[in-house]
Amino acid sequence: xxxxxxxxxxxxxxxxxxxxxxxxxxxxxxxxxxxxxxxxxxxxxxxxxxxxxxxxxxxxxxxxxxxxxxxxxxxxxxxxxxxxxxxxxxxxxxxxxxxxxxxxxxxxxxxxxxxxxxxxxxxxxxxxxxxxxxxxxxxxxxxxxxxxxxxxxxxxxxxxxxxxxxxxxxxxxxxxxxxxxxxxxxxxxxxxxxxxxxxxxxxxxxxxxxxxxxxxxxxxxxxxxxxxxxxxxxxxxxxxxxxxxxxxxxxxxxxxxxxxxxxxxxxxxxxxxxxxxxxxxxxxxxxxxxxxxxxxxxxxx
Ligand code: NAP
Numbered sequence: 078x079x080x081x082x083x084x085x086x087x088x089x090x091x092x093x094x095x096x097x098x099x100x101x102x103x104x105x106x107x108x109x110x111x112x113x114x115x116x117x118x119x120x121x122x123x124x125x126x127x128x129x130x131x132x133x134x135x136x137x138x139x140x141x142x143x144x145x146x147x148x149x150x151x152x153x154x155x156x157x158x159x160x161x162x163x164x165x166x167x168x169x170x171x172x173x174x175x176x177x178x179x180x181x182x183x184x185x186x187x188x189x190x191x192x193x194x195x196x197x198x199x200x201x202x203x204x205x206x207x208x209x210x211x212x213x214x215x216x217x218x219x220x221x222x223x224x225x226x227x228x229x230x231x232x233x234x235x236x237x238x239x240x241x242x243x244x245x246x247x248x249x250x251x252x253x254x255x256x257x258x259x260x261x262x263x264x265x266x267x268x269x270x271x272x273x274x275x276x277x278x279x280x281x282x283x284x285x286x287x288x289x290x291x292x293x294x295x296x297x298x299x300x301x302x303x304x305x306x307x308x309x310x311x312x313x314x315x316x317x318x319x320x321x322x323x324x325x326x327x328x329x330x331x332x333x334x335x336x337x338x339x340x341x342x343x344x345x346x347x348x349x350x351x352x353x354x355x356x357x358x359x360x361x362x363x364x365x366x367x368x369x370x371x372x373x374x375x376x377x378x
Contacts, residue, residue: 082106084371085172085181087160088314090117091357092347093187094144094153095364101151103372108181109148109155110174116141117189118348119357123213128357140357160188165321165340183342183371186318186330187364190311190348190355195227199283200307207289209306212236219244222303225292227280229253233308234262237272240306247272248300252279280305313349325351336367342374 084100086093089111100107114120122137131140145155158174165184172179192210194200200208209215212226216239224244226237229251235258237249249266254276256263266272275294284291284299291301313328323331323339329352330345332338338345346363348355 079180081169082108082179082181083375084108084183084185084368085110085170085179086185086187087163087172088117088187088189088347088349089115089145089155090141090187090189090347090360091119091144092189092360092364093117093185094141094148095361096185096187096344096346096367097148097153097364098144098151099365099368100371101148101153103368105368105372105375107153108179109145109153110158110160110172110179111155112157112159114141115145115155117187118191121211121214125357160317162317163321165318165343168342170342182375183344185336185344185346185364185367185371186315186322186338186349187346187360188314188349190313190329192307193310193312195280195307195309197280197283199285203283203285203289206287207285207304208283209304210308212239212306212308215304216240216243216306219304221245223301224248224304224306225250225280225300225302226306226308227251228308228310229255230257230308230310231259231262232310234258234266236306236308238262238265238269241269241272245271248275248302249273250275250278250280250294253277311348311355315349334366335370336363337370342371344371 083105084107086109097109119137120141124134126134158176162173164171170184223246225248227250241247279295280292281295282293332345332350336344344367347360
């Protein structure tokens with residue numbers, strides 16, 4: 078007889094491992110399927126300062142490892158594989174991975190969201206050769222160099238400020254003349270001496286040979302830059318569920334605070350779900366809530 082889990086969690090970020098922790102503590106037979114390593118997007122965040130309880134902050138990677146070991150201590154197992162497809166309808170759900178099929182009574186989707194691309198010609202070709210999506214991961218390559226950041230939200234301003242401490246000059250390119258970002262970032266930006274804000278601008282072309290050497294703006298101007306950091310929001314990792322789960326226009330899985338999706342026994346937690354605030358602290362809350370409703374579902378309530 079093939080093994081049937083009580084719960085399979087897809088994705089090992091904060092939401093996923095919190096579901097696994099709560100499920101394991103409730104005595105459920107739970108496995109987390111993770112592609113690479115624990116922590117999700119959090120793991121590429123230098124330091125997390127807004128997760129309560131860590132008064133000195135904590136490196137995102139370390140917090141991810143702690144969440145994994147905390148869940149495994151109570152019996153959750155981690156399987157390293159890529160999920161290729163899923164059959165979510167019915168009482169027995171089938172998850173097809175790069176290393177075989179798994180069966181489960183419930184599924185928690187915690188696949189998160191990745192960076193949104195600008196959609197420039199050759200953008201993909203120059204990833205890591207001048208095009209980047211994570212300032213905290215790749216900023217160190219641009220010490221005393223010139224970089225551009227695109228975007229006007231909290232991430233873009235945070236990235237521009239971080240890079241301004243490394244690079245000699247930072248262009249901040251935004252398609253409007255006002256920001257979505259919080260006042261605290263806008264005030265810091267105004268005080269910065271080496272960030273030049275280019276309002277009502279967008280990047281139309283990469284100028285590159287072996288690496289990016291510059292960018293062309295929509296008004297035709299050319300800027301010499303060594304690197305371009307794209308910080309224009311995120312896109313949810315939900316494509317493999319399209320057609321089964323209801324998604325909103327941005328591709329987020331439609332689920333309310335209960336984390337329940339349109340399919341019974343399937344829950345969406347963390348950044349992949351429709352929600353007003355995507356943070357570690359809201360992701361872990363989702364993880365716990367999903368297990369509450371999964372237990373109800375499993376007991377036939
Ligand atoms: P965001 O708030 O959605 O902002 C995305 C920015 O990119 C917007 O300024 C948008 O311009 C611009 N943009 C989108 N598509 C574009 C395109 N194709 N070309 C050019 N510009 C484009 O995304 P985010 O900054 O990544 O933040 C995501 C969430 O995390 C937010 O809720 C944010 O508050 C949160 N966050 C919080 C913190 C913090 O609290 N410390 C730090 C980082 C992020 P428009 O304004 O014109 O739409």
